[in-house]
Amino acid sequence: MAIIAESQWKRTEPTSLTREAFLDLLFGRTPLVREEQFLKPAQSEALYNHFVPLISPYLHVTGPPVSKVGVAQFEFQAQSAEDFKNRTGDEKQRYFQECEKYRTMHDGLAEIAGEDVWAKMSRTIAELVPEYDVGVASEGPGKTYFSGIVRKINSGVPIHCDWAPYDCATEDWILSKITHQLAVNLYLSPATRGGSTTVFDVQWWPGALEYRDPDTYGYFEALVKNRATATFQPGMGDLCFFNSRNMHIVRPLEPGEDTQRIAMSSFIGLLPSEVTGGKPKLIFWS
Numbered sequence: 001m002a003i004i005a006e007s008q009w010k011r012t013e014p015t016s017l018t019r020e021a022f023l024d025l026l027f028g029r030t031p032l033v034r035e036e037q038f039l040k041p042a043q044s045e046a047l048y049n050h051f052v053p054l055i056s057p058y059l060h061v062t063g064p065p066v067s068k069v070g071v072a073q074f075e076f077q078a079q080s081a082e083d084f085k086n087r088t089g090d091e092k093q094r095y096f097q098e099c100e101k102y103r104t105m106h107d108g109l110a111e112i113a114g115e116d117v118w119a120k121m122s123r124t125i126a127e128l129v130p131e132y133d134v135g136v137a138s139e140g141p142g143k144t145y146f147s148g149i150v151r152k153i154n155s156g157v158p159i160h161c162d163w164a165p166y167d168c169a170t171e172d173w174i175l176s177k178i179t180h181q182l183a184v185n186l187y188l189s190p191a192t193r194g195g196s197t198t199v200f201d202v203q204w205w206p207g208a209l210e211y212r213d214p215d216t217y218g219y220f221e222a223l224v225k226n227r228a229t230a231t232f233q234p235g236m237g238d239l240c241f242f243n244s245r246n247m248h249i250v251r252p253l254e255p256g257e258d259t260q261r262i263a264m265s266s267f268i269g270l271l272p273s274e275v276t277g278g279k280p281k282l283i284f285w286s
């Protein structure tokens with residue numbers, strides 16, 4: 001059996017968003033960073049009410065249903081063994097066309113919530129790590145990625161990780177050149193029954209593919225058995241970060257929970273200076 005690297009986690013509890021915590025997360029030394037009440041309840045409520053009626057199903061998902069406002073690069077990925085056999089070569093073109101449709105999606109945020117909460121999130125990070133450039137991922141004119149999708153995940157997601165150097169290796173996406181990857185979620189929902197997220201102390205490495213469920217983007221449970229975990233129950237207005245190279249799972253809402261589990265979400269990848277030709281850059285995409 002393949003060998004898993006020794007744990008680097010110093011703790012399993014979430015820490016608040018400081019420079020040290022952010023860098024520990026990026027480099028795998030801590031599992032969770034959580035800034036409680038990043039949004040005031042009235043802001044979350046206004047955004048929730050604005051986005052819920054606009055939600056539509058993912059264009060492609062090989063697992064429990066997920067729906068959204070915006071674009072997920074994941075919708076254009078090879079998710080299952082079958083998908084890998086059926087790449088058409090026009091995935092990137094279709095992806096960037098879809099991004100154009102949602103280019104103005106955040107324009108009304110300031111009016112709805114009193115401030116552009118998504119810009120506030122990226123500004124907060126940029127201030128913590130001045131040694132990095134920070135911005136939405138781009139491959140040049142007409143090829144700017146989309147960041148800040150709003151997702152509804154009521155039915156949970158299987159054990160999986162989000163690791164662009166593997167997930168995006170099917171084409172020449174710039175994302176496959178990152179060296180570290182985080183997920184950030186700004187939870188807008190008051191849902192409290194079910195819907196917790198668990199991060200496992202197992203990062204993607206080639207041997208993890210032995211545990212891949214061929215029918216979905218998920219991995220079998222044996223991969224994470226007996227490994228340390230860090231679990232959180234998202235609270236309305238909380239801004240939570242985890243290292244998305246780590247395996248993670250979202251549990252479904254329980255029967256009787258009648259609010260939707262909604263979050264505004266992005267990945268954050270570190271592009272090294274060998275790729276940027278200048279400062280390392282934190283790139284955002286959903």
Ligand SMILES: O=C(O)CCC(=O)C(=O)O
Binds near residue numbers: 157183185248250
């Ligand atoms: O909704 C969540 O808590 C996490 C969803 C997820 O898999 C991700 O953001 O990568």
Ligand SMILES: [Fe+2]
Binds near residue numbers: 160161162183248
């Ligand atoms: Fe994920």
